[in-house]
Amino acid sequence: GEHRVPLGKVVPYEESIRVPLIIRGPGVPPGKHVTTIAANTDLAPTILDIADAPAGVVVDGRSLLPIANSPGSFARGIVIETGPQQSGAWYAGLRSPRWTYIEHSSGERELYDLQVDPFQLTSVHNDPRYSATRQALASRLATLRTCAGDVCRQWTPVPGPTG
Numbered sequence: 001g002e003h004r005v006p007l008g009k010v011v012p013y014e015e016s017i018r019v020p021l022i023i024r025g026p027g028v029p030p031g032k033h034v035t036t037i038a039a040n041t042d043l044a045p046t047i048l049d050i051a052d053a054p055a056g057v058v059v060d061g062r063s064l065l066p067i068a069n070s071p072g073s074f075a076r077g078i079v080i081e082t083g084p085q086q087s088g089a090w091y092a093g094l095r096s097p098r099w100t101y102i103e104h105s106s107g108e109r110e111l112y113d114l115q116v117d118p119f120q121l122t123s124v125h126n127d128p129r130y131s132a133t134r135q136a137l138a139s140r141l142a143t144l145r146t147c148a149g150d151v152c153r154q155w156t157p158v159p160g161p162t163g
Helices: 039-049 128-146 149-153
Strands: 078-082 089-095 099-104 109-113
Touching: 039 078, 039 099, 089 128, 099 128
Parallel strands: none
Antiparallel strands: 078 089, 089 099, 099 109
């Protein structure tokens, strides 16, 4: 398995969390390929947007239609997590355009800079140069795990390494 984990696709690494999403229909240019991060909470708002129908309530996700013309306008992170039903242990993580931050139930923490380590082989969690990054991602993960509605859509840039 990925990263020496034999349990299948219940791990917080790219091989498990990068799942292709194909959207076809009104407002979606044919042949458009976008690498923006999406979450299942984005599917309902996207379908409503295509149908030109109101949500009726504030939803957690965002319509994916705007990224067809401006992918950079959608930069944000998504929560990745699993519970003890799979392996007895759990993790919660945050995947942003540049970073993957993971908190394990064992207390272990991982931080990957996907610009320099796209295969997530060396965690920089304990590297002091990434202190501000680590703190920002941990705070954002805590917020996203309990948010609802508009708060879930707010995304602020995450600082990079120092020095």
